[in-house]
Amino acid sequence: MERTLSIIKPDGVSKGLIGEVIGRFEKAGIKIAAMKMLHMTKDEAKGFYAVHKDKPFFDSLTDFMSSGPIVVMVLEGENVIKKNRELMGATNYKEAEPGTIRADFATDIEKNVVHGSDAPETARTEIAYFFSELEICD
Ligand code: CMP
Numbered sequence: 001m002e003r004t005l006s007i008i009k010p011d012g013v014s015k016g017l018i019g020e021v022i023g024r025f026e027k028a029g030i031k032i033a034a035m036k037m038l039h040m041t042k043d044e045a046k047g048f049y050a051v052h053k054d055k056p057f058f059d060s061l062t063d064f065m066s067s068g069p070i071v072v073m074v075l076e077g078e079n080v081i082k083k084n085r086e087l088m089g090a091t092n093y094k095e096a097e098p099g100t101i102r103a104d105f106a107t108d109i110e111k112n113v114v115h116g117s118d119a120p121e122t123a124r125t126e127i128a129y130f131f132s133e134l135e136i137c138d
Contacts, residue, residue: 003033003074003136004081005126007115010068013037017105018071021114024087024101025075034074034136042066048129057110064110072130081123084116 008021025032040048045062052058075084089100093112096103106112117123127136 001076001078002080002120002123003076003127004084004117004123005115005130006073006075006084008071008073009111009113009115010064010070011107011111012105012113013069013071015105015113017113020105021101022073025073025084028083028087029077030080030083031076032073033076033138034131035071036130036135037069037071038130039069040066048126061110074127074131074136081117081120085118088114088116 006021006025008018012018012021022032042062045065046053046058049058049061049065052061055061077083087101089096089102091102091112092109093102093106094109096106101114102112117126
């Protein structure tokens with residue numbers, strides 16, 4: 001059993017895609033083990049994306065991620081990191097497979113509706129950024 005962090009980004013929330021995204025996870029047999037809605041400050045967004053701090057898009061990305069509410073979830077299941085990344089599609093929506101969340105709803109490489117951890121170690125760090133172990137339902 002594996003866990004990953006999923007975020008419905010401010011563009012996904014403002015476009016009314018919370019139910020659509022969660023529905024895709026549930027239809028794929030992925031369990032939601034924790035979930036909350038919050039509005040990050042710029043500093044909280046910078047902390048979450050610290051790995052990208054030297055990228056040219058860091059300032060714009062952290063402005064966007066702190067521009068409105070997000071939904072953060074812990075997803076649980078077999079191979080859930082890979083499964084979630086398949087459901088999301090490529091970071092750049094123009095390269096995302098048809099039928100993926102980003103191909104269907106993203107409008108921009110930055111405003112790409114969802115985030116998902118890319119590896120087990122990242123998943124552990126990202127989950128711990130938003131959730132205590134007590135908040136995660138087994
Ligand atoms: P995400 O999966 O959340 O991981 C890092 C985010 O940075 C990514 O989705 C995009 O929102 C953003 N991003 C990645 N590459 C670029 C880019 N070339 N230009 C702007 N934003 C980017």
